[in-house]
Amino acid sequence: MLRKGIALAALGLALVGGPALAAGDAKTPEPVDFSFKGPFGKFDQAQLQRGYKVYREVCAACHGMELLSFRNLGQKGGPFYDPDYSNPNDNPYVKTIAAEYQVNDIDSETGDIIQRPGTSADAFPSPYPNEAAARAGNGGALPPDLSVMAKARKYGPDYIHALLAGYREPPAGLTVAPGQYYNPYMAGDTTPFWTGEGHAPEGGFIAMPPQLAPDKVTFDDGTPSTIDQQAKDVAAFLYWAAEPKMEERKAFGFGAMIYLVIFAGLLYASYRRIWRNVAH
Amino acid sequence: MSGHSTYEPKTGIERWLDTRLPIVRLGWDSIVDYPTPKNLNYWWTFGGILAVCLGIQIVTGVVLAMHYVPHVDHAFASVERIMRDVNYGWLVRYMHANGASMFFIAVYIHMFRGLYYGSYKAPREVLWILGCIIYLLMMATAFMGYVLPWGQMSFHGAVVITNLFGALPIVGEAITTWLWGGFAVDNATLNRFFSLHFLLPFMIAGVVGLHIWALHVPGNNNPTGVNVKSKADTVPFHPYYTVKDGFAIVLFLILFATFLFFNPNALGHADNYIPANPLVTPAHIVPEWYFLPFYAILRAVPDKLGGVILMFGAIAVLFVLPWLDTSKVRSMRYRPTGKLYFMIFVVACLVLGYCGGQLPDNHVIPGLSTFILIDADLNSMVWLSRLATLYYFGYFLVILPLLGLTETPTAQPESISTPVLSHPAGMPAGAVAAPEKKG
Amino acid sequence: MADTVVGENPDPHAAGEDPNRRDFIHIAAGAAAVGAVGALAWPFIDQMNPSADTLALASVEFDLSKVALGQQVTIKWRGKPLFIRKRTEAEIAAAVADDGANMPDPEADEVRHKPGKAEWMILIGACTHLGCVPTFAGGDYGGWFCPCHGSHYDTSGRIRRGPAPLNLPVPEYEFLSDTTVKVG
Numbered sequence: 040m041l042r043k044g045i046a047l048a049a050l051g052l053a054l055v056g057g058p059a060l061a062a063g064d065a066k067t068p069e070p071v072d073f074s075f076k077g078p079f080g081k082f083d084q085a086q087l088q089r090g091y092k093v094y095r096e097v098c099a100a101c102h103g104m105e106l107l108s109f110r111n112l113g114q115k116g117g118p119f120y121d122p123d124y125s126n127p128n129d130n131p132y133v134k135t136i137a138a139e140y141q142v143n144d145i146d147s148e149t150g151d152i153i154q155r156p157g158t159s160a161d162a163f164p165s166p167y168p169n170e171a172a173a174r175a176g177n178g179g180a181l182p183p184d185l186s187v188m189a190k191a192r193k194y195g196p197d198y199i200h201a202l203l204a205g206y207r208e209p210p211a212g213l214t215v216a217p218g219q220y221y222n223p224y225m226a227g228d229t230t231p232f233w234t235g236e237g238h239a240p241e242g243g244f245i246a247m248p249p250q251l252a253p254d255k256v257t258f259d260d261g262t263p264s265t266i267d268q269q270a271k272d273v274a275a276f277l278y279w280a281a282e283p284k285m286e287e288r289k290a291f292g293f294g295a296m297i298y299l300v301i302f303a304g305l306l307y308a309s310y311r312r313i314w315r316n317v318a319h
Numbered sequence: 320m321s322g323h324s325t326y327e328p329k330t331g332i333e334r335w336l337d338t339r340l341p342i343v344r345l346g347w348d349s350i351v352d353y354p355t356p357k358n359l360n361y362w363w364t365f366g367g368i369l370a371v372c373l374g375i376q377i378v379t380g381v382v383l384a385m386h387y388v389p390h391v392d393h394a395f396a397s398v399e400r401i402m403r404d405v406n407y408g409w410l411v412r413y414m415h416a417n418g419a420s421m422f423f424i425a426v427y428i429h430m431f432r433g434l435y436y437g438s439y440k441a442p443r444e445v446l447w448i449l450g451c452i453i454y455l456l457m458m459a460t461a462f463m464g465y466v467l468p469w470g471q472m473s474f475h476g477a478v479v480i481t482n483l484f485g486a487l488p489i490v491g492e493a494i495t496t497w498l499w500g501g502f503a504v505d506n507a508t509l510n511r512f513f514s515l516h517f518l519l520p521f522m523i524a525g526v527v528g529l530h531i532w533a534l535h536v537p538g539n540n541n542p543t544g545v546n547v548k549s550k551a552d553t554v555p556f557h558p559y560y561t562v563k564d565g566f567a568i569v570l571f572l573i574l575f576a577t578f579l580f581f582n583p584n585a586l587g588h589a590d591n592y593i594p595a596n597p598l599v600t601p602a603h604i605v606p607e608w609y610f611l612p613f614y615a616i617l618r619a620v621p622d623k624l625g626g627v628i629l630m631f632g633a634i635a636v637l638f639v640l641p642w643l644d645t646s647k648v649r650s651m652r653y654r655p656t657g658k659l660y661f662m663i664f665v666v667a668c669l670v671l672g673y674c675g676g677q678l679p680d681n682h683v684i685p686g687l688s689t690f691i692l693i694d695a696d697l698n699s700m701v702w703l704s705r706l707a708t709l710y711y712f713g714y715f716l717v718i719l720p721l722l723g724l725t726e727t728p729t730a731q732p733e734s735i736s737t738p739v740l741s742h743p744a745g746m747p748a749g750a751v752a753a754p755e756k757k758g
Numbered sequence: 759m760a761d762t763v764v765g766e767n768p769d770p771h772a773a774g775e776d777p778n779r780r781d782f783i784h785i786a787a788g789a790a791a792v793g794a795v796g797a798l799a800w801p802f803i804d805q806m807n808p809s810a811d812t813l814a815l816a817s818v819e820f821d822l823s824k825v826a827l828g829q830q831v832t833i834k835w836r837g838k839p840l841f842i843r844k845r846t847e848a849e850i851a852a853a854v855a856d857d858g859a860n861m862p863d864p865e866a867d868e869v870r871h872k873p874g875k876a877e878w879m880i881l882i883g884a885c886t887h888l889g890c891v892p893t894f895a896g897g898d899y900g901g902w903f904c905p906c907h908g909s910h911y912d913t914s915g916r917i918r919r920g921p922a923p924l925n926l927p928v929p930e931y932e933f934l935s936d937t938t939v940k941v942g
């Protein structure tokens with residue numbers, strides 16, 4: 040008979056029929072049991088705060104997050120949401136974070152470009168003034184903006200965690216060019232650089248050196264700061280950054296589902312009643 | 320509309336309006352007292368579902384257009400702003416994005432329904448052709464809509480599809496330049512796509528009006544394919560089909576809500592969350608799932624022009640289908656051989672969709688490596704696509720024309736009511752599950 | 759062609775059954791449909807309200823040292839002009855002197871500025887008639903003059919003559935220090 044995959048209905052097909060990765064690509068990231076997974080999943084605020092700290096102290100040196108503003112940190116569901124400050128612009132913690140950054144502005148008197156401390160309404164400033172500067176600072180590679188990174192890669196936060204915690208010594212026989220690092224989760228093809236036995240190792244090369252190290256970030260809540268923990272936390276934070284309305288969406292969806300199911304039941308009863316004397 | 324109208328204006332105002340603009344009469348004759356075959360099954364509810372889909376797309380689309388900025392520098396960020404800052408923007412945007420997929424699920428079921436029950440045959444050829452036009456317009460609309468967020472897939476999808484026209488001899492290059500409004504997909508392209516994406520759904524709505532008009536002249540087909548013979552064969556549209564369609568619509572909305580609220584990006588592609596970069600093409604560029612069968616046909620042909628012709632031919636053949644099928648019998652119920660070929664056709668379409676999402680050189684059966692036969696790796700997706708493409712065209716151009724002349728259909732019922740009336744045990748099928756509860 | 763006629767359709771409301779019960783389920787289903795549309799209507803209305811980023815810009819801080827005595831600086835606040843005027847002694851005196859005068863919208867000058875900050879007049883620069891921007895120091899009262907339909911405002915921003923019904927509104931603001939003010 041036909042392959043099982045072929046027999047899938049159009050819908051199922053749509054789900055699995057996405058692009059297949061080329062044979063022998065990157066390692067599939069191991070699923071992390073993040074608190075926000077599943078239909079009822081929510082963000083873990085403490086984790087988001089730790090993740091923000093990792094982003095701030097490690098990633099932000101090279102990666103921007105320009106679609107987010109400081110106020111987002113204090114909005115409902117965000118890492119520094121405080122029910123006392125339902126307007127995130129007034130949240131003192133958010134204001135302090137914003138003020139730690141210098142943002143570009145124009146002096147309304149002189150027209151000069153100036154730097155001033157950020158306010159909660161400001162967007163996160165990018166670490167480099169422009170793309171050329173970003174490339175120049177990173178050996179020609181461009182550190183991508185992280186605002187929607189957790190949605191812009193297959194496996195999303197699982198991938199981010201796997202990549203950050205997954206650097207390995209390159210296997211003997213793999214030539215790694217200067218300024219490049221081997222990572223089994225990175226997309227790419229190692230075949231041209233492989234002189235060893237058998238199949239070339241999975242994964243590819245990345246221009247970002249390993250960033251995380253034990254105790255590199257001190258977690259204020261006392262969580263042991265392992266590489267794995269840092270990677271998980273920053274992945275969770277980036278998922279929040281990419282999908283800040285997730286909790287609202289699921290809550291809305293839960294209500295909508297209940298409503299629709301009851302509605303369907305009523306319509307079905309009505310339908311049976313209307314049709315019950317028709318032979319068809 | 321056929322038959323005579325049963326509308327009777329009751330009040331003075333209704334009478335006044337009826338002699339000037341009989342719009343209430345039109346509505347009455349179309350959706351209240353419209354005589355509908357009483358044996359329509361759930362496959363017939365997808366017309367109503369499609370109307371709801373179109374409504375959802377138009378309403379959410381108009382809202383998105385209030386916040387969206389059609390400029391290469393701002394489009395991506397403006398969509399994200401809708402998701403983050405606009406009140407309920409995430410809801411509206413995810414509704415629109417997933418709504419397009421739902422629309423295509425419904426239209427494909429609707430079309431396969433027509434293929435199976437022979438709804439394209441006389442006297443419904445015009446109805447069918449109008450449906451095909453709607454489908455074409457839907458594809459154009461969905462394609463241009465997908466360009467608007469200006470992600471990597473938007474951009475490179477637009478590049479690939481517009482370049483298809485470059486395959487045309489002599490005029491090809493002039494046409495692509497004209498489509499782009501420049502020498503590449505750029506701001507001018509984005510702007511015109513936005514304008515057209517806004518316009519086309521209203522044209523679809525217009526053609527849907529014609530489609531429904533063309534439906535109401537001959538009346539609905541039905542699962543037996545047998546013409547309505549007497550009033551015993553029909554029920555008024557309201558309340559019988561309003562409630563049945565309504566029930567099906569709500570079930571469909573449950574499916575929709577599952578994606579919308581709990582997996583809103585499952586039907587999309589991660590690469591479209593990367594802002595468009597004209598200098599780098601994503602490693603695997605694939606269209607949205609609903610275009611995958613056509614994408615597979617395109618790639619099945621090793622020649623650029625040939626692939627384009629075949630791909631458009633796959634849609635063009637639908638337009639002439641009413642004259643290709645020679646069978647006098649409408650419904651496949653009474654065409655056992657035809658039914659078998661039809662089922663294989665459905666599988667061929669699914670296979671094409673599957674292949675469209677795979678790399679051409681991927682193996683069909685992963686365990687087996689290559690299966691070389693006269694220079695061709697028969698275990699590759701491209702060869703599977705070729706096989707399925709062959710069947711796709713064979714079904715329309717060879718099987719349907721010849722089968723009608725050679726097959727022996729089984730006995731059709733005298734009328735819609737007969738198979739029901741001859742139901743054993745005198746127990747009408749529909750009454751079984753309607754227990755009377757005295758209260 | 760199928761000459762279909764409406765006819766002996768089985769009556770959906772047939773059969774001897776309690777009519778109240780019979781209708782209830784249809785009414786409930788209908789009500790659920792109305793409810794669903796109603797519930798969805800709100801998001802589609804609310805989306806036109808100011809978005810989160812718009813609201814975030816709703817307050818501005820301003821450095822008062824940029825305004826010279828007797829002058830005014832106009833800044834944009836919530837999309838509208840905001841007048842920040844440093845009044846001279848004479849202008850303040852003129853405004854206070856007119857506190858008892860007959861005017862359409864009587865108000866004392868004292869309540870239109872912060873206590874002890876009489877020199878700072880901070881107003882929303884939209885004419886209360888139909889929204890034009892009044893010009894600085896024009897008109898019969900030396901305050902503002904609206905060129906659109908001729909409204910005269912005094913140095914306290916009070917309407918004295920012309921079609922405008924109300925005084926120029928005072929926004930919500932506070933002094934963060936002697937030289938910075940936060941509006942909104």
Ligand code: HEM
Nearest residue numbers: 363365366367369370430433438447450451453454539540
């Ligand atoms: C926006 C898209 C469309 C809408 C809103 C729409 C709507 C409808 C509606 C309301 C009906 C009557 C009820 C029913 O049969 O379910 C109908 C019938 C029909 N439609 Fe469509 N339609 C659409 C697209 C198409 C397409 C793409 C095709 C085929 C290529 C098509 C072919 C037909 C046919 C053949 C019928 C007659 C069905 C019969 O009575 O057997 N429609 N359509």
Ligand code: FES
Nearest residue numbers: 885887888904907
């Ligand atoms: S708007 Fe100022 S006077 Fe009419």
